[in-house]
Amino acid sequence: MATEAIADDQLERPACWCCGEAFDEHDLSRLGSHPEVGVCAGCAQWLYRRARASAEAGTRTPGSSVRRGIAAARPRVIRAGLQDWPVLGALLRRLDKHLP
Numbered sequence: 001m002a003t004e005a006i007a008d009d010q011l012e013r014p015a016c017w018c019c020g021e022a023f024d025e026h027d028l029s030r031l032g033s034h035p036e037v038g039v040c041a042g043c044a045q046w047l048y049r050r051a052r053a054s055a056e057a058g059t060r061t062p063g064s065s066v067r068r069g070i071a072a073a074r075p076r077v078i079r080a081g082l083q084d085w086p087v088l089g090a091l092l093r094r095l096d097k098h099l100p
């Protein structure tokens with residue numbers, strides 16, 4: 001019984017502290033001062049976008065304007081469900097991986 005519990009614990013995959021999904025350990029990024037906290041690549045990208053938007057608040061460069069426009073469009077696309085469309089959705093998801 002105790003052996004089975006240990007085996008189950010070893011099989012349990014760590015969860016992302018942001019979205020809660022389970023990942024393999026090598027797919028999580030750990031925080032330097034708090035290594036118990038790990039986030040997946042998707043959540044790390046989301047955090048990066050939020051941090052940059054916060055840092056660029058009030059700036060008016062061409063790059064920050066484009067990024068603000070993309071950030072404003074992203075929730076509208078998701079609300080409309082376009083990411084689930086057969087061809088367009090795959091294109092949008094692929095494009096989003098390369099957008100700032």
Ligand SMILES: [Zn+2]
Pocket residue numbers: 016017018019020021039040041042043044
């Ligand atoms: Zn996550």
